[in-house]
Amino acid sequence: MALLALRLGHHHHHLGLSAPRDPRRLLRRRLVVASSGAVKAPAAAAVVWFKHDLRVDDHPGLAAAVAAEPRRPVLPLYVFDRRILADASKWREQLLFSPNFLRRPAPPLSGMCQIMKVLIGMDEIKGYSDTMLELLLFALEDLKMVLKSQESDLxxxxxxxxxxxxxxxxxxxxxxxxxxxxxxxxxxxxLASVESSLSNSSFLSGNPPEIVVWSASLYDYKNPRELSTSHNQFLKEKLPMNTPLAAPSLPALNIEIETGSLPTLEELKGFLKESRTSENNWVPLKGTSARSILKKTLSQINVKTGVASSGSDGGEDTTAYYAMSGRKIQNSMFTSESSTEVRGGTEITLDALAAYLKYLEGTGKASWQELHDKVRLTETRDGASFCTLFGPALQLGVISKRRVYHETIQYERDRNAGFISPFGYSTPTVTAAVDAICSMEWYWLLALKSQVCIEGNYPVRIWRWKGHLIQYTSVGHEGPSVLLVHGFGASLQHFRDNIGAIADQGCQVWAITLLGFGKSEKPNINYSELLWSELLRDFIVDVVKEPVHLVGNSIGGYICSITASLWPSLARSLILLNTAGSVVPSYSFIPLSEEGRTSWLSSLQARLLLLFLRSRAGGILKEYYPTRTERVDKPLVDEIIRAVSSDHKSYDPGAATVIESIFSFNLSIPLNFLFDSFGGKILIVQGMKDPLTKSKSFVSMLREHCSKVHIRELDAGHAPHDEVPDEVNSLLCEWIKETGA
Known part of the structure; x- marks a missing residue:
């Protein structure tokens, strides 16, 4: 994509975080397309601000900075900003208007909640894990060394x-x-704060500096607003592919200025935690996996799980493997023997990529043999090893997506005498790399478009979770927080007539599109209810930053129940709309499913199901809306089926992987066990005409075995919140008011 230039003027509005208008939208509105060649400007110094682009290779910003004549001084800069690395803001911007927030009574705590009590709203260091911080320092060290080799510096x-x-x-x-x-x-x-600071400051030159925003897109497009959100249509347009840029030759840094030195890992962690006080720390809820907490809780009440101990990803224990092997690899591409993420700068990452692509060829190089071992350890499903090994490097921008794509396709051509077969690639590693890169690029383009134009009823925000892009929205400024969680195959848009109505009644409403659904990313991983429960936990801790009323429909209700059960301090109450799951009166055995490799049969079943859903989506949805079939309109149908197409190559990348998870879902954890573990207030809203559930029997079991649960029966189907939104909104607002009294 062409470089994007932004001129800052003194007449612009202040863009502080507490501004009532979205600073993101103000920033994007002033972008204009500029030439991808040299930027015409006087030879004033240029600052190249690195963030997630820690490389010299294929760097359009750096290339443009050095391209102008006469040559200008170029100053590469990296800023350790807590808000980028750690998300350490004291309060979300809306709470600046709520001075009485700290006086709110704490939510009722019970059982496990007493152990994991948190002080919500205080500073917390989240964002980059210790592993990512270490990888960041390795990447910065390499970038600094490369720049110094050209008499420049970082x-x-x-x-x-x-x-x-x-x-x-x-x-x-x-x-x-x-x-x-x-x-x-x-x-x-x-970025908006930087823009505001510059536009409201005075300069000797008279004008603030010009900000040039660039991207290294895989595709050559002119305007993100014009990009199709249908992957099928996007492929039909056959946009040209951009080739990666060579590393530019930099001018010597002949300016007397303190360059600074890189901190150690411990110094960086200390810097990120400086704003915390001992009494204002969160208890680290994110430190233990959902599976570990669940197994420990079940063992304490003498309930057997029938599960052998295993890693959370279903793979082998890399720590145990390397402790047993006792090997130490010279010139290793990893930070430690047990790590599975490629570390270092562009040169090391390119070498690792070459080793990955040539996995089937064998090698005598010890460092390549080590990487091949890691491939076997992380290949929990076909192609999954690529994202595990190279995901952090791509997130940090040590290597660009289009460089990976270019090197991979070039390797494929070299293997086949310059020929690319229309029937697929010649090795599984080439397939994995190309699929992963094209998938990442597609969801990045969807995220970018969502930031420049509003699609649907509410503005979309993007949150990165474990390297993946997640869409969410937030409406309302004050009042109790409510988190809406959709069901299987849906997205946050399924709450189209709930979000605004609940916010209008004095609530701050959050709605999220779960990983693997809607326009959130669909990575090649093993999906499970426990994975999604950890996503909700992290979203509440990192983004909402206070306990929420958890509202879930269908499988979303089951996931909310797990979240509230394992981390009860995060939920003010639990509201389930035709939830998945069942009541088991006397349970002494709960079989927890293993997160392992999926079978070829489930893959085939998933593809057949995709075709079926594409052809029958409208009719199926009308069965779920028995009292108001007119609610099954084109926007709803399009949203539900947007990830599938009659051509298996053109549905959303990763859609088949998510559908495969249907055949390995484990809903065996009884709802009554989850309710007891939560210990808080629970409202069940049941559409009694749900074709997926025997509602009368389900409600009867709830009343008999879950005495503390409040139940409301509605004349509706599987999605009462969308079929009869006014009734459900009224029930929810009344419940939230009562539970907060």
Whole structure:
């Protein structure tokens, strides 16, 4: 994509985080397309602000900065900003308007909640894990070394980006700032703050510097607004592919300025935690997996699980493997013997990619043999090893997506005398790399489009979870938080007539599109109820930052129940709309499913199911809306089936992987066990005409074995919140008011 230039003027509005209008939208509205060649500007210094683009290779911003004549000083900059690395904001912006928030009574706590009590709303260090911080430092060290080899250097700043950038701009009288396009909500807010700081400051040159926003897109498109959100249509357009840029030759850094040095891992962790006080720390809820907590809880009440101990990903224990092997690899591509993420800079990552692609060829190099061992350990499903090994490097921008794509396709051509077969690639590693890169690019384009135009009823924000892009929305500024969780095959748009109505009654409403659904990313991983429960946990902790009323429909209700059961301090109450799951009066055995490799049969079943859903979606949905079939309109049908197509190559990348999970779903954890573990207030809203459930029998079991549960029966089907939204909204608002009294 062409470079995007942004001119800042003194007449622009202030874009602080507490501004009532979305700073992201103001920023994007002023973008204009500029030439992809040299930027015409006087030879004032240029700052290249690195964030998630820690490389010199295939870096359009760096290439443009050095391309102008006469040559200007170029200052590479990296800022350790807590808001980017750790999401350490004290309060979300809406709470700045709520001085009485701290006086709210704490939610009722019971059982496990007493052990995991949290102080919600205080500073918390989330975002990058310790592993990612270590990989970040490796990447920065390599970038700094590469820049020094050209008599340049990487300037290191610590603190808020707007302060660091403004100080540097004033010191060197910079006229240009090059920075990569971002889609994450919190990072876009940081960019907006930098923009605001510059536009409201005075400069000796008279004008603030020009910000040039760039991207290294795999596809050559002109305007993200014009991109189709249908993957089928997108493929039909056959956009040209961009080729990666060679690393530019940099001018020597002949400016007397303190460049700074990289911190150690412990120093960085200390810096990120500086704003925390001992009494304001969160108890680390995210430190233990859902499976571990569940197994421990069941063992304490003498309930057998019938599950052998295994890693959370269903793979082998890499720590045990390497402890047993006792090998130490010279020039290893990994931070430790037990790690599975490629570390270092572009050169190491390219070498690792070459080793990965040549997995079937064998090698005598010890470092390549080590990587091949890691491939076998992380291949929990076909192609899954690529994202495990290279995902962090791609997230940090150590290597670009289009460089990986180019190198992979070139390897395929070399293997086949310059020929690319229309029937598929010649090795599974080539297939895995190409599929992963094209999938990542597709969901990044969807995320980018959602930031420049509103599709649906509510503005979409992007949150990155474990490297994957998740869509969510937030409506309302004050009041109790409510989190809406959709069912299988749906998205946050399924709450189209609930979000605004509940927010209008004095609530802050959050709705999320779960990983694997809607326009959230669909990575090649093993999906399970426990995975999604951990996603909800992290979303509440990292994004909402206070306990929520958990509202879930269908499988979303079951996931909410698991979340409330395992981390009860995160839920003010539990509201289930025709939830999945069952009541088991006397349980002494709960078989927890293993998260292992899926069979070829489930893969075939998934593809057949995709074809069936495509052809019958409208009719099936009308059966789920028995009292108001007119609610099954085109937007609903399009949203439900957008991820499937009659051509198996053109549905959303990863859709078949998610559908496969249907055949391995484990709903064996009884709802009554989950309710007891939660210990809080629970409302069941049941559409009695649900074709998927024997509603009368289900309600009878609830009344007999779950005495503390409140039940409301409605004349509706499987999705009462969308079939009769007014009735459900009234019930929810009344419940939230009563439980908060």
């Amino acid at each position: 300037l290191i700043g610590l603190g808020n980006a707007e302060d660091v950038v403004l100080k540097l701009v004033n010191e060197v009288q910079a006229g240009l700032i090059f920075t990569e396009e971002e889609v994450e909500y919190r990072v876009r807010n940081v």
